Amino acid sequence: MAKVLVVTSGKGGVGKTTSTAALGAALAQMGEKVVVVDFDVGLRNLDLVLGAERRVVFDFINVVQGIANLSQALIRDKRLENLWLLPASQTRDKDALTDEGVGKIIAELRTKFDWIICDSPAGIERGAMLAMRFADEAVVVTNPEVSSVRDSDRIIGMLDSRTVKAEQGEQVQKHLLITRYDTGRAARGEMLSIGDVTDILATPMLGIIPESQDVLRASNVGMPVTLNDATSAPARAYTDAARRLMGATIPVLVPAARKGLMNRLLGRRAA
Amino acid sequence: MGAVVRPKPKSIRLRGRSYVAFVFFPVVPIIDWLDEIDVTLNQSPGFFAGKPMVLDLSAVDLSQNAIGQLVASLEQRGLRILGIEGVGAERLSANLPPLLTGGRNAVVSNSEPKKPPPKKAASLLIDTQVRSGQSVVFPEGDITIVGSVSSGAEIVAGGSIHVYGTLRGRAMAGINGNLTARIYCQKVEAELLAIDGYYRTAEQIDATSYAGPIQVWLQGEVVEISPLS
Numbered sequence: 001m002a003k004v005l006v007v008t009s010g011k012g013g014v015g016k017t018t019s020t021a022a023l024g025a026a027l028a029q030m031g032e033k034v035v036v037v038d039f040d041v042g043l044r045n046l047d048l049v050l051g052a053e054r055r056v057v058f059d060f061i062n063v064v065q066g067i068a069n070l071s072q073a074l075i076r077d078k079r080l081e082n083l084w085l086l087p088a089s090q091t092r093d094k095d096a097l098t099d100e101g102v103g104k105i106i107a108e109l110r111t112k113f114d115w116i117i118c119d120s121p122a123g124i125e126r127g128a129m130l131a132m133r134f135a136d137e138a139v140v141v142t143n144p145e146v147s148s149v150r151d152s153d154r155i156i157g158m159l160d161s162r163t164v165k166a167e168q169g170e171q172v173q174k175h176l177l178i179t180r181y182d183t184g185r186a187a188r189g190e191m192l193s194i195g196d197v198t199d200i201l202a203t204p205m206l207g208i209i210p211e212s213q214d215v216l217r218a219s220n221v222g223m224p225v226t227l228n229d230a231t232s233a234p235a236r237a238y239t240d241a242a243r244r245l246m247g248a249t250i251p252v253l254v255p256a257a258r259k260g261l262m263n264r265l266l267g268r269r270a271a
Numbered sequence: 272m273g274a275v276v277r278p279k280p281k282s283i284r285l286r287g288r289s290y291v292a293f294v295f296f297p298v299v300p301i302i303d304w305l306d307e308i309d310v311t312l313n314q315s316p317g318f319f320a321g322k323p324m325v326l327d328l329s330a331v332d333l334s335q336n337a338i339g340q341l342v343a344s345l346e347q348r349g350l351r352i353l354g355i356e357g358v359g360a361e362r363l364s365a366n367l368p369p370l371l372t373g374g375r376n377a378v379v380s381n382s383e384p385k386k387p388p389p390k391k392a393a394s395l396l397i398d399t400q401v402r403s404g405q406s407v408v409f410p411e412g413d414i415t416i417v418g419s420v421s422s423g424a425e426i427v428a429g430g431s432i433h434v435y436g437t438l439r440g441r442a443m444a445g446i447n448g449n450l451t452a453r454i455y456c457q458k459v460e461a462e463l464l465a466i467d468g469y470y471r472t473a474e475q476i477d478a479t480s481y482a483g484p485i486q487v488w489l490q491g492e493v494v495e496i497s498p499l500s
Contacts, residue, residue, distance in 0.1 A: 150421070150422055150423055153403040154402060154403040154423065160402070199437070200439070202419065
């Protein structure tokens with residue numbers, strides 16, 4: 001049974017695209033057949049994070065308009081044979097997306113894949129609404145700071161009212177993914193605590209991804225962080241999150257601040 | 272010429288009218304059947320009072336004499352028979368109630384005064400969290416929210432507002448001039464508290480001094496906040 005998962009946040013720059021690529025790669029590594037769909041028409045990034053930017057010929061909009069068929073637009077990942085990308089168009093804007101067009105493509109993808117992961121653009125306009133429209137589940141990506149939390153709250157409200165599932169009286173299952181969690185700043189009280197965030201958002205936790213240079217490093221070489229260095233802290237956190245999506249019960253641990261001089265020196269060097 | 276002008280005789284005006292009548296179905300032995308009637312009458316003496324009653328004799332085969340006795344014994348119990356059906360006309364003597372035909376079954380409803388349809392409750396229940404950007408407006412009465420109200424959300428009620436969670440957004444109670452409306456919440460971190468147009472903004476709410484449940488009410492023109500405990 002195919003699942004449509006939207007990765008959304010409201011606010012920009014919190015890590016939606018990184019999380020989409022990392023979760024998609026982790027699920028594919030577990031043997032699931034996964035397609036990641038870029039909904040950020042005009043500002044596409046997912047192809048870069050997956051290292052597929054030179055391989056884009058046809059895109060989402062071409063398929064919506066009937067210029068290409070779906071199999072021509074899908075790009076298979078070179079490292080993971082279970083991972084596919086449906087890229088967004090870079091030359092168009094979000095007005096090119098239509099409700100029926102998106103619905104048709106999602107329905108077709110449902111017949112071919114186990115997971116359809118939709119990378120939502122920031123904002124609450126057309127692109128973001130269409131990315132969540134047909135979702136069964138949602139990963140709400142939040143940074144532990146007030147503006148991100150409030151935007152996520154707004155998006156959760158929309159997941160409960162503007163999706164097809166909500167209109168049918170059902171519920172989109174929501175997961176909270178906290179990214180860029182900085183243990184040092186958390187220890188100094190410069191960030192919202194995990195408790196504050198879950199208190200405000202009241203949504204089950206999927207995982208806490210620590211702030212790490214590994215994430216940026218992986219993006220720069222066009223690798224999902226879970227593939228680039230599977231032993232790094234963020235990679236392990238994303239892999240656990242993917243397992244939780246598959247139904248495993250793994251307790252969510254709050255990353256602890258590093259203690260001790262040696263660790264701190266090593267931590268500084270790594271950072 | 273003594274012509275007398277007589278007033279033209281008026282034709283008799285008749286109107287048809289139908290009534291719902293109780294129909295008795297006596298069964299043999301008649302003695303036992305009468306006992307059952309007595310039991311009913313003992314339990315509620317007024318049950319048949321003032322209601323038209325018809326005797327349906329189709330289930331029994333009684334002589335003219337027996338019919339007369341049956342009607343008499345019913346009358347002894349205060350039950351007056353309006354008519355008889357289900358029997359040949361030759362069996363009824365002139366002093367018995369007339370023969371009725373063409374009766375149709377009717378649904379007998381309780382004659383107790385009907386209760387007016389239940390009034391729509393002047394209260395709105397929301398059993399989820401109210402998220403940022405959402406607005407709940409209910410000018411007809413109270414709003415109860417089982418969950419928190421997020422920052423950037425808005426609750427507007429004609430009556431009181433009850434929040435079983437943390438109130439972080441804006442709450443406006445008594446918008447239609449209801450000075451007695453109040454706001455209750457488990458924890459206050461509100462952006463705005465208003466009752467009938469009198470309000471307090473976040474700066475005028477010292478949220479740190481209220482750890483637990485609070486209520487907000489109007490005293491004169493001042494919005495008061497006090498802990499609920």
